[in-house]
Amino acid sequence: MQLTNRAKQVSNKEMTLAEKMYLPAVVGGLAITIKHFFRKKPTIQYPEVKKYLGPIYRGHHVLKRDEQGRERCTACGLCAVACPAEAISMVAAERKKGEEALYREEKYAAVYEINMLRCIFCGLCEEACPKQAVYLRHDRMVPVFQERDEVIYGKDRLVEKLDDRYIRKNSEVKTTPTEPSLTRSTT
């Protein structure tokens, strides 16, 4: 009985003159080489061309805004306590009168920093977030660092830009019970 059908019967018979000169082997080898000239190229010309990484890829962090453009994050600290690499730190502040259009809740994150050298992109912050504020974008990666002082990402680079909204279409992700009206698939 054979486990696979890839077993090859070998023989020890005398080679012909052509075989002794390796002619069939050379021709066969060249044929393989030439065949590859006409194949489709698997190489992707990164960074000019970018590959779709799938719907659940965990890339660049984003601090979401809600439908009215207010920041969702309330600086509850659950992402920071869930972070196994301790990459997240934040300072909370109280929303003042007149800032209702900027922040959704009474409390907001005045400072929110992620150390991208520490971050291991595990996505636990996204899972822990009760306000669906922090997401790891599936369509964008954190760029390569050139300097050490650019690895700590503040709110200026994390908060979602209003002209560059992030939408994740993944209907399998359920909402948390705190906000029954809010589905993750909408912006």
Next chain:
Amino acid sequence: MEDTKPQLLTVTIDGIAVEVEPGTTILQAARKIGPDVAPPAMCYYQPLKGSGGKCRACLVRVAAGSTKDPRPMPKLVASCLTAVQDGMVVENTTNPQVVDARNGIVEFLLLNHPLDCPVCDQAGECDLQNFAFDHGKATTRYEEDRRTFEKKDIGPYIQLHMTRCILCYRCVYTADQITEKRVHGVLGRGDASEIGTYIEKAIDNDFSGNVIDVCPVGALTDKTYRFKNRVWFTKPVDAHRDCPTCSGKVTLWYRGDEVIRVTARKNEWNEVTEFICNTCRFETKKTSDWVIEGPTKVSRSSVISANKYRADLEKPSFGKRLAAAEYKPIHDERDTSQLSIQQLPPERFAKTLPSAVEPEP
């Protein structure tokens, strides 16, 4: 007076027998056994007389009333108010009816609770959070609007969030029993009842800050600590100071080198036994004011102990110092001439072990 010593009563709670004095409640008897058996309590507060009987969180089933009358009690009873009798058999977590009832209690307590834990300063040390986590469901069935109140300012130190209140009356008892004059109370009836001062008035008694510690939820929080930090990022340290008005025994909550909050010390039932004055709580927030006793013991399962590492555990030289301290020179007096490796001629080791050929200096 034939016998001055009171007779001890035997109670069985969850199959564990305990002997208590007459007049003890079931809750206290269960607490005597340990935290695994003790029913949860949201409104009962041992240092406050008269507290208890409001939240129904501590409901237990009495399977046998006493030795004389072993009939079970017809309904679940509030263990914080029911006194024990000799031969009483109590079922706490072993009875599915009790577990189911607690599940319902959580749902009722959370009906009007805003569930704003991400914003609330009490999150992480909140009795209701723990209670709901241990006994409740993960989702809510309530769809109607939760009750809301007008925001009230009750002074520069205490922040009142009436929406979070579960009406346990603990703060009312505290003001009655700890402070000289109570200025706040529960106003209104039923769904409209709320904690307030009736006429806008600041609570400024010298011991008024204790209502913050006593509050099981985030309804009364420290205004000087408001949104400063989350509980689990701060480091609790036991400290004391010479205070003319109170015992001065407190817990300091550090963020880095800065004291961001001072609270009274809580025991294992989350209860304050030594109440502290407002001067200690709100005005002495410098390390130099205090004599540090050491880190507060926080249970391993508490979120407060998350991401905390003791400084002495991190030193890389720790292993070396341990090895140096543990090092013992070996006095081996055995006859080693018979050990086989020594019997081989030293030339055999020349390739791999040159030192075997050369005699050591």
